[in-house]
Amino acid sequence: MIPDFQSLMLPFLKYIGDNQEHSKKEVVEALANELELTEDEKNEMLPSRNQPVFYNRVTWAIAHFKAAKILENTRRGYVKITPLGNEILNQNLPKLDLKFLKQLPTYIEAMNAWKNKASNEDVSEIEEVQEQTPEELLEYGYRNIRQSLKTELLSKLKSVHPSFFERIVVELLVKMGYGGSIQDAGRAIGKSGDEGIDGIIKEDKLGLDVIYVQAKRWEGVVGRPELQKFVGALAGQGAKKGIFITTSYFTKDAVEYTPKNETKIVLIDGEKLAQYMVDYNLGVSLQSTYEIKKIDSDYFEED
Numbered sequence: 001m002i003p004d005f006q007s008l009m010l011p012f013l014k015y016i017g018d019n020q021e022h023s024k025k026e027v028v029e030a031l032a033n034e035l036e037l038t039e040d041e042k043n044e045m046l047p048s049r050n051q052p053v054f055y056n057r058v059t060w061a062i063a064h065f066k067a068a069k070i071l072e073n074t075r076r077g078y079v080k081i082t083p084l085g086n087e088i089l090n091q092n093l094p095k096l097d098l099k100f101l102k103q104l105p106t107y108i109e110a111m112n113a114w115k116n117k118a119s120n121e122d123v124s125e126i127e128e129v130q131e132q133t134p135e136e137l138l139e140y141g142y143r144n145i146r147q148s149l150k151t152e153l154l155s156k157l158k159s160v161h162p163s164f165f166e167r168i169v170v171e172l173l174v175k176m177g178y179g180g181s182i183q184d185a186g187r188a189i190g191k192s193g194d195e196g197i198d199g200i201i202k203e204d205k206l207g208l209d210v211i212y213v214q215a216k217r218w219e220g221v222v223g224r225p226e227l228q229k230f231v232g233a234l235a236g237q238g239a240k241k242g243i244f245i246t247t248s249y250f251t252k253d254a255v256e257y258t259p260k261n262e263t264k265i266v267l268i269d270g271e272k273l274a275q276y277m278v279d280y281n282l283g284v285s286l287q288s289t290y291e292i293k294k295i296d297s298d299y300f301e302e303d
Contacts, residue, residue, distance in 0.1 A: 002041050005057035005064075005133050010096040011035070012061050013070065016081045017089045021074040028058050047139040060133040064098065068107035138292070150274035153283060157273065158217055158247050166198060168283070169215040169245055172273075173201055175280040178211065197233050203241070211241045218248035224257050227267075231259045240264060245273060 008031060015030055016022055032042050032054060044053045062079060065071045070085040084106065093100070101107040157165060173179050179201045203209040214230050227244060234242050242265045249269040259265065277283050
């Protein structure tokens with residue numbers, strides 16, 4: 001299990017206690033080895049996939065240490081313990097965390113700027129309970145909001161009229177780059193009348209090929225027999241490509257099913273359907289936008 005960033009503070013300080021400069025990369029690798037993290041733990045990414053979780057937590061330990069004047073930058077990407085850091089290390093503390101840092105005048109001074117923008121009670125509460133870094137809190141919060149939205153979307157999809165559901169599917173496929181225009185795709189969907197096929201849609205704007213679609217608001221799980229029926233219906237049309245969409249989900253046998261002919265089928269369950277709707281802004285609207293910025297280290301490099 002990856003320790004939270006406060007739990008990394010003491011082993012971090014001990015590692016740089018040799019009064020030598022160390023690169024962030026070196027510290028990350030050394031702490032990972034000391035804590036006996038597995039390769040999976042070392043490579044575990046934040047939900048945004050833009051940074052490893054462990055690297056992010058070490059970065060925030062560094063940020064708080066720099067605020068407290070416990071360590072300093074010697075050059076770009078390198079840090080070194082300060083005399084104050086040595087004093088703290090010599091106390092042989094059993095634990096080093098934000099609660100301890102809050103007692104340091106240097107840390108209090110550094111925090112004044114943002115403390116003026118929040119009540120002391122709010123700041124105290126956050127620092128006492130926070131185990132995740134700000135990026136983690138933001139990203140996992142975003143993921144929870146997104147999951148809640150997908151759940152709500154799926155509930156709506158299951159309650160709409162079948163014809164409206166087909167229209168939603170058409171609009172989604174067009175937004176994803178299929179079908180040419182809404183008008184062309186709309187005329188194609190729902191007019192096939194063949195068993196197992198709810199409609200057809202252009203694969204591209206020129207209509208060089210078509211994809212057959214089955215879109216059902218299923219309540220129960222979709223098994224392999226339903227896919228075999230769909231493949232049979234495609235064969236009857238001489239079709240090679242199909243999309244099977246359901247508000248439910250597929251059994252393991254259905255997911256693993258591969259037709260023996262050249263037919264290709266894409267399965268979209270309720271979870272994926274809702275995810276695509278969020279990704280392509282269908283049935284949802286933008287509520288808030290937040291810009292996350294970081295220091296441009298190159299800007300501060302002197303000639």
